[in-house]
Amino acid sequence: MILRYEERSAEIESQKLNMEKSISSSNKKMDETVEEGPAILPEEKITSKTLDIDSVIDISNKKILNASTDSTKEWAVEVDLSDGGKKFDLEIENPAIKFGFQLDPFQKEAVWCLERNQSVFVSAHTSAGKTVVAEYAIALSKNHMTKTIYTSPIKALSNQKYRDFCKRFGDDHIGIVTGDVQIRPEAPCVVMTTEVLRSMLYRGSDILRDVEFVVFDEVHYVNDIERGVVWEEVLIMLPEHVTLVLLSATVPNTKEFSEWIGRTRKTKIYVISTYKRPVPLEHYVYVPNVITNNNTDNRMSSRGFFKIVDQNGEFNSINYRNAFSEFNRKENTKSEISSKSKSKNISEEKKRDDPKNKFKSKTGKVTNDKIVKAAISNENKGAKTNSQSGRGGYMWVQLISHLKSLDLLPSVFFVFSRKKCEEYCYSLTNQDFLTPKQKSQVHLFIKSALARLNEQDLKLPQIRIVTSFLMKGIGSHHSGLLPILKEIVELLFANNFIKVLFATETFAMGVNMPAKSVVFTSIRKNDGKDFRELNSGExxxxxxxxxxxGLDKTGTVIIAPANNRFYDVGYLF
Incomplete structure (x- = not known):
């Protein structure tokens, strides 16, 4: 054993010496090459390793060329609608779903692209029929035995689309997943908010394996400061085999946006845009207690409505200037009256400071406060607050009476505050817009909708107050409402049982519930950081x-800025 160990140690020592000699010789060769310059190898001595290096260089060059071609390649393809959708008529004999009306050219082109498994971006006005493209994608995936995911930015839109799709395709084929409700998530078509889809992508949900189409309704939300990142992440993380259906009405740079999506996903996006609106709009400015001299529309002008944009989209600068001057003149008169009342109040306060009246005013104030606190309930407080908010309450009563006489109801009043939505409802306490027959129908519907609630929930103040206004044809819609009340309001409005609806701007996000007229109670909003004017997209x-x-020849848009400044043209358009 000792001899073997000594022999083994001698072998190790000899190996070390040989390694040191080889290292020293290699160092000498390296020094010679540095002094003499790079050696040129003869052709017969080129090894396979040098060929591998050349091949690697060629591959890297090809990748660089491919990357440069990808950057110059056009990923957004604008579709020409001049032929009226002849490709659809010639090539699609048996469509996946048949509609009861003739499709518009932009709808035909979008359907033709979906049949060829091509992603589309459909940009069309509200109420133009973008949902037809989404319905065809659902029907096509049903024939292919695959799945479709329909995403929306808000729960109200998700709830409405779930109801509409259930009527169209059957309850077993449609599911919904939102923060409030989860019904049949395994269905072939699932309606959900975009945040839910992002969570599925994070988890690697198995549902995404069989998905063929993903519909993004109101995709312009990608421009939202707080929530836009959700749309970006979903568009980036979706699997390559998914076909995109992008729908929007207010994206100004459709091709540029589609170019970004196509370049990110390495797939072409076919852009289909139409500027034709099925029902043209007329825009008015309302100034109460003013008779205009516009002879073109005596019924509107005699009630203080200044037409500033006609149904052809032409702006009337003269009427706008007249409305601007009338509104500011009334505001100046109002400010003068308020300044006089302030000076009068100051003089009264000085009188109260007199020692003779001091005790009397003090005791009167205390007893008055006690009586008010004891007698006024929460409901009356809301009505009192609105009655003291200047001309707001009276203005809406007057404006709604004009709309009723002009047959412009139902109407949606866009309010940018939940509190003001409720206040404006209280200002219409004495108004009633429903017939006895309609009241009974609304009562039965509300009773059946609230039947699943227990007695304690039915006694909630919000349920009692909202249902009392619904019985008069008046409603409010904002994020502070209970989900079941929001759904009741949406269904009643869709069935023409609500004539006046005070809603925040979320009601406009794709919810297919058009009205005869729309009223802007303000042209300013709080975006979470500061008050600003509405932008063109909003x-x-x-x-x-x-x-x-199919019901109205034109739509009426009214700007009635109560208790606000009336801005010059640049702020409005």
Whole structure:
């Protein structure tokens, strides 16, 4: 054993010496090559390793060329609608679903692209029929035994689309997943908010394996400061085999946006845009207690409505200037009256400071406060607050009476505050817009909808107050409502049982519930950071609720800025 160990150690020592000699010799060769310059190898001594290096260089060059071609390649393809959708008529003999009306050219082109498994971006006005493209995608996936995911930015739109699709395709074929409700998530078509889809992508849900189409309704939400990142992440993380159906009415740069999506997903996006609106809009400015001299529309002008944009989209600068001057003149008169009342109040306060009247005023104030606190309930407080909010309450009563006489109801009043939605409802406490027959129908519907609630829930103040206004044809819609009340309001409005609806701007986000007229109670909003004027996209989205296709020749949009400054033209358009 000892001999073997010594022999083994001698072998190790000899190996070390040989390694040191080889290292020293290699160092000498390296020094010679540095001094003499790079050695040129003869052709017969080129090894396979050098060939591998050349091949790697060629592959890297090809990748660089491919990357450069991808950057110059056009991923957005604008579709020409001049032929009226002849490709659809010639090539699609048996469509996946048949509609009871003739499709518009933009709808035919979009359907033709879906049949060829091509992603599309459909940009059309509100109420133009973009949902037809989504319905065809659902029917096509049903024939292919695959799945479709329909995403929307808000729960109200998800709830409405779920109801509409259930009527169209059957309850077993449609599911819904939102933060409030989850019904049949395994269905072939699932309606959900975009945040839910992002969570599925994070988890790697198995549902995404069989998905063929993903519909993004109101995709312009990608421009939202807070929530836009959700749309970006979903568009990036979706599997390559998914076909995109993008729908929007207010994306100004459709080709540029589609170019980004196509370049990100390495797939072409076919852009289909139409600027034709099925029901043209007329825009008015309302100034109360003013008779205009516009002879073109005596019924509107005699009630203080200044037409500033006609149904052809032409802006009337003269009428706008007249409305601007009349509104500011009334505001100046109002400010003068308020300043006089302030000076009068100051003089009264000085009188109260007199020692003779001090005790009397003090005791009177205390007893008055006690009586008010004891006698006024929460409901009356809301009505009192509105009655003291200047001309707001009276203005809406007057304006709604004009709309009723002009046959412009139902109407949606866009309000940018939940509190003001309730206040404006209280200002119409003495108004009633329903017939006895309609009241009984509304009562039965509300009773059946609330039947699943227990007695304690039925006694909630919000349920009692909202249902009392619904019995008069008056409603409010905002994020502070209970989900079941929001659904009741949406269904009643869709069935023409609500004549006046005070709603926040979320009601305009794709909800297919058009009215005869739309009223802007303000042209300013709080975006979470500061008060600002409405931008063109927000104004277009909300005003698009006016005009019912097949029922109205024109839609009426009214700007009635109560207790606000009336801005110059640049702020409005």
């Amino acid at each position: 104004y277009t989205q909300m005003s698009g609720r006016a005009g019912r296709r």
